Amino acid sequence: MSWLERLLPKRNTSVDSRKKSIPEGVWSKCTKCAAVLYRSELERNLEVCPKCGNHMRITARRRLEKFLDPENQQEIANDLKPIDALKFKDSKKYKDRMSAAQKQTGENDALIVIAGDLLEIPVVCAAFEFSFMGGSMASVVGEKFVRGANYAIENNCPFICFSTSGGARMQEALLSLFQMAKTSAALARMSEKGIPFISVLTDPTMGGVSASLAMLGDVNVAEPNALIGFAGPRVIEQTVREKLPEGFQRSEFLLEKGAIDMIVDRRELRTRLASILSKLTHKKEPLRQVSEES
Amino acid sequence: MSMHFLEFEQPIAELEAQIEELRLVGSDAEINISEEIARLQKKSRELTKQIFSDLDAWQVAQLARHPQRPYTYDYLDSIFTDFEELSGDRAFANDWAIVGGLARIDEQPVMVIGHQKGRDTKEKIKRNFGMPRPEGYRKALRLMQMAERFKLPIVTFIDTPGAYPGVGAEERGQSEAIARNLKVMATLKTPIVCTVIGEGGSGGALAIGVGDRVNMLQNATYSVISPEGCASILWKSADKAKDAAQAMGITADRLKSLDLVDSIVEEPLGGAHRDTGAVSKNLKQRILADLEELNSLSTEELLDRRYQRLMSFGVYDE
Numbered sequence: 001m002s003w004l005e006r007l008l009p010k011r012n013t014s015v016d017s018r019k020k021s022i023p024e025g026v027w028s029k030c031t032k033c034a035a036v037l038y039r040s041e042l043e044r045n046l047e048v049c050p051k052c053g054n055h056m057r058i059t060a061r062r063r064l065e066k067f068l069d070p071e072n073q074q075e076i077a078n079d080l081k082p083i084d085a086l087k088f089k090d091s092k093k094y095k096d097r098m099s100a101a102q103k104q105t106g107e108n109d110a111l112i113v114i115a116g117d118l119l120e121i122p123v124v125c126a127a128f129e130f131s132f133m134g135g136s137m138a139s140v141v142g143e144k145f146v147r148g149a150n151y152a153i154e155n156n157c158p159f160i161c162f163s164t165s166g167g168a169r170m171q172e173a174l175l176s177l178f179q180m181a182k183t184s185a186a187l188a189r190m191s192e193k194g195i196p197f198i199s200v201l202t203d204p205t206m207g208g209v210s211a212s213l214a215m216l217g218d219v220n221v222a223e224p225n226a227l228i229g230f231a232g233p234r235v236i237e238q239t240v241r242e243k244l245p246e247g248f249q250r251s252e253f254l255l256e257k258g259a260i261d262m263i264v265d266r267r268e269l270r271t272r273l274a275s276i277l278s279k280l281t282h283k284k285e286p287l288r289q290v291s292e293e294s
Numbered sequence: 295m296s297m298h299f300l301e302f303e304q305p306i307a308e309l310e311a312q313i314e315e316l317r318l319v320g321s322d323a324e325i326n327i328s329e330e331i332a333r334l335q336k337k338s339r340e341l342t343k344q345i346f347s348d349l350d351a352w353q354v355a356q357l358a359r360h361p362q363r364p365y366t367y368d369y370l371d372s373i374f375t376d377f378e379e380l381s382g383d384r385a386f387a388n389d390w391a392i393v394g395g396l397a398r399i400d401e402q403p404v405m406v407i408g409h410q411k412g413r414d415t416k417e418k419i420k421r422n423f424g425m426p427r428p429e430g431y432r433k434a435l436r437l438m439q440m441a442e443r444f445k446l447p448i449v450t451f452i453d454t455p456g457a458y459p460g461v462g463a464e465e466r467g468q469s470e471a472i473a474r475n476l477k478v479m480a481t482l483k484t485p486i487v488c489t490v491i492g493e494g495g496s497g498g499a500l501a502i503g504v505g506d507r508v509n510m511l512q513n514a515t516y517s518v519i520s521p522e523g524c525a526s527i528l529w530k531s532a533d534k535a536k537d538a539a540q541a542m543g544i545t546a547d548r549l550k551s552l553d554l555v556d557s558i559v560e561e562p563l564g565g566a567h568r569d570t571g572a573v574s575k576n577l578k579q580r581i582l583a584d585l586e587e588l589n590s591l592s593t594e595e596l597l598d599r600r601y602q603r604l605m606s607f608g609v610y611d612e
Contacts, residue, residue, distance in 0.1 A: 079612055080612055081610060081611040082610060083609050083611055085609040086541070086542070088541050090529055090538075091529060139609050139610045140610045142607070143610055146605065168496075168518045168519075170518060170519055170528060170542065172518075172609075173517060173518050173542040173543055174516055174518055174543070174544070174554050175552070175554070175607065175608060175609060176518050177497070177516075177518040178500075178604075178607040179607065179608065180472075180476055180497065181479075181480070181500060181503075181504045181604055182604050182608065184473060184477040184480060184504075185476070185477070185480035185601060185605070186605075187477055188477045188478070188480040188481045189481070189601070191477075192481065207497075208496075208518070210469040210473075211472040211476075211497045212472070212476055213473070214473075215467075215469045215470040216474070216477055229464050229468075229469065230459075230464060230468040230472070230497065231457070231459030231463075231464065231468070232459075235459045235523075236459045236460060236461060236464065239459045239460060240461060248461070248464070249464060257466070258467070259467045259470055
């Protein structure tokens with residue numbers, strides 16, 4: 001260090017420390033329009049770009065906490081943990097992949113179930129966590145989904161599921177495939193009891209999750225521009241050996257083809273789903289109640 | 295038709311070729327070489343026994359896909375009588391990759407539904423290599439609901455690489471078609487007996503695979519994704535299919551030990567294609583035994599057991 005630097009350390013360090021003192025992620029960039037956005041504003045906006053409306057990924061826990069009324073949220077079956085029944089190992093052990101995912105997400109597995117109220121309508125909600133091994137469905141996801149469905153039956157309240165998943169989890173092999181049958185069976189029971197199930201498909205919902213619980217809503221709702229389908233676009237491209245049409249397997253395409261009922265902006269999901277459910281369960285329009293009260 | 299030998303069967307193939315040659319010589323030269331032939335045949339049998347006593351998962355996968363393996367139509371011929379095929383989903387098309395219809399098993403009327411692969415190139419293409427499209431699942435659903443209406447048990451045969459990954463299939467709602475079948479089959483008020491006879495490929499297999507009994511032929515496979523698909527995703531190379539097959543545990547005995555399938559139907563030495571009559575006899579016995587037990591249950595008991603069975607799938611800590 002030269003004498004000059006020794007004389008002027010404050011200035012230098014102050015610049016450095018100011019750089020460092022900016023907490024990580026004050027700014028975010030929209031993944032679509034590349035607009036630079038305030039992290040806090042984006043959070044308030046539920047990870048939807050205020051400039052272009054692009055729906056970016058949101059964690060399962062935040063999604064449910066924001067979707068439900070803030071009071072009376074009660075988590076279901078959060079103590080369920082995955083087991084490596086097959087002692088599966090590819091380039092990494094399944095066990096290690098699990099613990100890495102648990103560490104990264106702070107969740108035990110890829111599904112979270114919370115009971116609560118939606119504009120004062122009692123509901124139970126499930127959400128997939130994409131950051132947990134691609135939101136893949138295996139034993140724990142299947143079982144938690146069933147517990148959610150059972151809660152809905154016991155409490156005679158609607159069930160809502162937000163899916164985002166690459167499909168069935170290969171590391172639990174056939175156990176994962178059979179979760180498709182298990183979750184669908186639980187939904188069959190719910191249907192028989194006349195309990196509504198709303199499936200919200202978000203980006204992406206593919207494979208075994210799309211070919212089971214996610215397509216079985218009494219009402220199927222998708223967020224804008226979500227990739228939804230059975231086979232992945234790359235697999236299809238390799239099979240048919242041609243470029244896929246623009247917008248293929250996106251929400252708007254599925255609406256056109258008749259696979260979903262509607263496309264709803266994330267910021268409107270609370271009010272729109274509450275309105276649908278209030279009619280299915282013969283309750284007053286929730287927003288009208290609120291506006292009468294206020 | 296001459297026997298088709300797989301790569302791992304090459305030593306057997308060589309012996310068999312020798313036997314064939316001797317036979318030709320024998321008929322020409324009038325030399326008595328039957329002793330030599332018998333010796334070689336014995337050797338061939340022993341070698342087959344030895345090779346087949348210790349197959350790895352990838353070798354079993356090859357057997358499950360053997361080009362001469364019996365398909366659904368073969369079992370319709372050997373196990374059932376008076377088959378009347380029913381076609382079409384009444385909405386879009388008839389899918390030739392799934393066949394179904396009314397038949398009798400020992401005089402008992404049943405609905406039979408199964409994947410069907412083709413034998414020659416032309417038929418393979420017509421049947422899309424046994425890969426169904428949504429209309430196939432919807433035809434199956436229509437037949438299953440008809441079976442429920444007329445109180446007929448359902449017998450399904452699973453043998454598919456998987457659902458067809460095509461543009462049209464996606465446009466017509468492949469996911470929904472599979473999902474719908476899973477949901478309806480869970481509560482269908484008639485007995486359902488499913489058997490994996492060859493490849494149990496993922497969602498395309500499961501779509502006719504939810505039942506009261508799920509059996510597997512000894513050399514059939516059942517998996518969430520093909521070994522090649524799994525290898526190319528997790529190992530980043532389809533060449534690792536052998537490792538993937540092993541890791542996923544796709545064979546009947548492994549899946550039985552996990553309580554995911556109910557029974558294993560024994561195949562003749564060397565695989566089902568060596569003796570369709572023998573495997574058919576075993577399979578028929580299994581189906582009849584299952585039907586007898588399921589027919590004795592009340593609808594409520596039947597559905598309750600099926601539901602409990604489905605709910606039992608999964609391994610986790612609590």
